[in-house]
Ligand SMILES: Nc1ncnc2c1ncn2[C@@H]1O[C@H](COP(=O)(O)OP(=O)(O)OP(=O)(O)O)[C@@H](O)[C@H]1O
């Protein structure tokens with residue numbers, strides 16, 4: 184019994200982190216119809232900045248991480264994606280792959296292949312509750328921060344004027360523009376938000392395990408993207424849920440599988456995804472979307 | 480209603496629009512004087528929607544001038560056209576279906592040049608279109624076609640445009656509802672908003688509008704006034720091929 188509770192707690196925590204990454208991906212998809220595979224590099228740069236600034240005053244280090252991923256998010260749009268606004272989806276997808284690999288090479292060159300330690304929030308990696316179940320502080324923080332940030336984004340999209348414009352753009356950008364919604368601003372907001380989310384994901388990940396490698400963000404993004412696809416790319420809520428589910432499954436499998444099977448973790452996750460998509464091609468939550476829910 | 484704004488006209492000169500290699504609007508010149516209500520009629524595929532889209536900046540014009548008052552707006556992006564003072568009620572309404580009526584209206588105010596008078600404008604459109612008030616908390620996609628059309632026009636008016644472009648506002652509506660749309664148009668005209676109306680029902684348009692342009696195969700063929708309403712049926716039929 185306590186095993187099951189342990190799995191669920193770990194699952195919710197990792198699910199929250201993946202849900203944040205999923206929102207970051209789905210926000211960009213919503214306004215641009217761009218599947219941003221390079222999203223992971225935003226997480227990676229934030230993690231490296233945490234590593235480099237780990238001896239700074241904590242708030243400053245966190246702020247630097249946010250600044251770096253936001254800057255990279257905006258820069259990738261300006262330099263690469265902006266020129267591809269009219270390009271077919273296959274082209275932009277390949278462009279995001281290329282960008283991701285190029286940036287990964289940059290990380291290798293600048294930070295080396297062996298990884299750096301981002302021991303900024305390491306204090307969280309200590310036991311909060313021990314006994315039959317074992318809860319680390321970072322687990323609690325992941326759940327709380329995840330829930331808080333997701334609620335904040337929901338409120339932002341519901342209540343703020345720019346949030347309303349982002350939802351309108353995601354639903355029908357042509358009509359939104361004829362009403363005076365500035366496409367540039369909405370897109371910029373989406374990239375900034377996705378950058379902030381990537382930085383938070385980096386903080387939570389490095390708090391749990393401080394080793395930063397050039398592929399850190401890539402791994403998370405691959406899974407989060409799987410979650411977004413499983414949830415349904417064109418709906419922010421279900422995409423987020425999809426991210427959560429993939430994180431949850433990942434953590435539970437990680438706990439449940441013995442150490443010898445854990446190396447196949449991603450295979451098991453992909454297997455689960457293939458099963459889901461075979462059974463529900465429109466995504467895990469397709470039925471709810473049939474009513475024409477808005478995308479963001 | 481109370482304040483009479485200075486009306487602003489719309490002029491299109493030598494407009495040419497193509498989709499890829501196919502030119503669908505050629506050498507189109509039309510003029511809507513400040514405060515006028517002018518109709519554009521023509522058969523399916525004549526190029527009416529394309530003309531409005533080009534004015535709105537949704538499709539690029541290959542040639543031609545577009546002027547709002549004395550300001551050239553050719554080449555503007557749609558959001559800039561909107562903010563310059565043109566609002567479009569598109570073919571098929573294009574509300575944001577998953578959003579509430581209220582949210583749709585709020586989006587209508589994004590293009591306003593000033594928030595002064597917003598409350599009055601809001602009261603005015605509510606008086607004009609009761610559905611806007613009665614269903615403000617509903618999902619726009621759940622309204623009937625007629626109610627959606629009311630919301631779409633209200634949304635456009637909340638931008639307080641100088642020029643209102645309407646693309647077949649009566650399409651698919653019951654006769655009674657069409658009547659109420661035209662009653663609303665009368666009020667809109669009284670307010671000094673310049674209107675360019677695309678309308679399939681030529682007879683209705685000719686009788687109602689200051690001038691009616693007849694368009695065929697991407698070109699203007701004929702200009703009619705209410706005086707022609709009597710014998711226009713035959714002429715128009717010729718161009719509609721019916
Ligand atoms: N996006 C597009 N791409 C290619 N061709 C188009 C496009 N939109 C319209 N056309 C073509 O341009 C021509 C004019 O179309 P348009 O929609 O402007 O006509 P319309 O007068 O509004 O017709 P309707 O009364 O049916 O609405 C048509 O031949 C149409 O097939």
Ligand SMILES: [Mg+2]
Nearest residue numbers: 527528529570
């Ligand atoms: Mg049309």
